[in-house]
Amino acid sequence: MGERKFANVQTELPGPKAKEWLKRRLNIVPDAVSYGVPTFVQSAKGAILHDVDGNTFIDFAGAIGTINIGHCHDSVVEALHDQIDRYIHTGFNVMMYDPYIQLAEKMAAISPGNCEKKVMFFNSGAEAVENAVKIARKFTKRNAVVSFTGGFHGRTLMAMSLTGKVKPYKHEFGPFAPEIYRAPFPYAYRRPENMNEEEYIRFVLDQLDDFFLREVDPNLVAAVIMEPVQGEGGFIIPGKQFVQEVYERCKKYGILFIADEIQTGFGRTGRYFAVEHYGIEPDLITISKSMAAGLPISGVIGRREVMDQAGSGELGGTYCGSPLGCRAGLAVLEAMEQEKMNERATEIGEKVMRKFKAMYDRFDVIGDVRGLGAMCALELVKDRKSKEPHKELCNRILQEAYTRGLIVLKAGVFDNVIRLLMPLVITDDELEEGLSILEESIETALALQLN
Incomplete structure (x- = not known):
């Protein structure tokens, strides 16, 4: 060399x-x-x-996919210095601040789907997942949640329960949250030798239908949560047919589809959100990592009627949607568009x-x-x-x-x-x-x- x-x-x-x-x-x-x-x-x-x-x-690591816009991007640094000079934190649920509203509006505008949306912010990806599940349960009045083999959704109790890998994430950390069910996810490279890729996808979809017969009644499921590309699972790409047919089953049974875009979002796959590659409109989207160039912030984007089901004070947290994270997020989106x-x-x-x-x-x-x-x-x-x-x-x-x-x-x-x-x-x-x-x-x- x-x-x-x-x-x-x-x-x-x-x-x-x-x-x-x-x-x-x-x-x-x-x-x-x-x-x-x-x-x-x-x-x-x-x-x-x-x-x-x-x-x-x-x-080549980007803080595990957190720095899509690069380290210390000039526009982000400038926005943070400006914000620190104004105020650092007031607690959005005490005295509100406009960067939260501006960022929420922009997130709703760039996310897939033509429906009216609402957005709320949290601190970490796992917290976004936890709250997406809470929102889905509140809206559907159902308890069960379905994730997929090989998936990763975080390290807190609910997120860890949804995750499909034991070591190092779950080993000796149980018991886990109840009413969590894990469905099969296509891993094309490791499909049976006697199947081509199309046959394999049909096989996994048949397994999914059998799963809804043997493991959990779909009429009791609040949400299905899926990474459009599995991150920690090994960058497994499920294919358009699989994602669309899972989405169709969700619509058939009144199940909310949650797209976990925490690692795949903000340009990583060539779109703001990886789910755009599949031609579907998720009911809820979880976001974090590269949305603020390294500042700790996350969020949930969802259909208005879904997001409005919870009452005042039922969702939130002390540092959720911090002013610094919101200002960084606004700078990130502007730079992504300009560059x-x-x-x-x-x-x-x-x-x-x-x-x-x-x-x-x-x-x-x-x-x-x-x-x-x-x-x-x-x-x-x-x-x-x-x-x-x-x-x-x-x-x-x-x-x-x-x-x-x-x-x-x-x-x-x-x-x-x-x-x-x-x-x-x-x-x-x-x-x-x-x-x-x-x-x-x-x-x-x-x-x-x-x-």
Whole structure:
């Protein structure tokens, strides 16, 4: 590989300053709070991170999909400074503030569906999910909620109960919330060998119908919650037919469809919301992560009559829809429109998938490459015939990438998927260098495996 322009790791990780901070971290922060790369950030801009020891990293993680607009975008920084000078917090349920209203109006305007909508804000993605379920139950007067195998919806009680992966999210944290049912979700790469993709989708839909016969009466279900692309589950794309037919079943039985757009939203897939790819109009949409460029805020967008079912004071919280988060959110939406970030996400995705397909031809440990917009992943296996997951190789590749100045994440039920969530402001040169480092990391990890 040629000389790198952006990634520059000068010291062994962790460096001397990071080692001192890591020692203090291990002494005071519980082990349950994990970390990826063993260093500490000093500054960040766009798609580049600088650590306390002078190392420079290309960011393919984006704070787990939180920084679609990039680190410290000028418009967001300016908006935050302006807001801090005015007021920091009054509590929207005590004395209201106009950025909340402005952001709610814009979210309603850009979200899919021609119906009248209302919007309310919370603090985190999990809190948005919890409240979407509360809203659905209040409106339908039903208790049951259906999520899907492989799905991830957060770490609080309801959100954790909805999540379809045991470790590390649910192990020994039970009992879980009642009236939660998990339906089958299509995983095209791991379909039976005797089925083509169309036959497989029909098979999973038949399983869903059987699920409603054996597991839960659909007339008792308040909501179905679905990620348009499963995030933590491994960037699993369900396909248009499946999503549309699930949506049709919801309409048939009076079930509300909740689109969990917490990781997929705000341009990640080339649209403001990934569900737009499927041609449906969700009853409720949960949002967070990249809506405010790293500020802790989330929300629920929903049909007016659904959102208005709860009475005064029944939903809310002390910090819900903070002024800083709202101002950041307004700046994000303005920048996304001006800089055409949805179009940029599509361009990034095309470039990544071309590189991934070349890697697939080169490395037979890559079992599958997949993506929607700039939400791209490759799945590692011990061999393509058995499709046995290769978790150990995945971990090794991530470590090799860190030492070369690339921050990248894994995902998947089997922890064997490398997923890319780079900021959409990444330059072509930064993207190319990051992908080259990833390829070099795979090559080195395989060589170490043979020794």
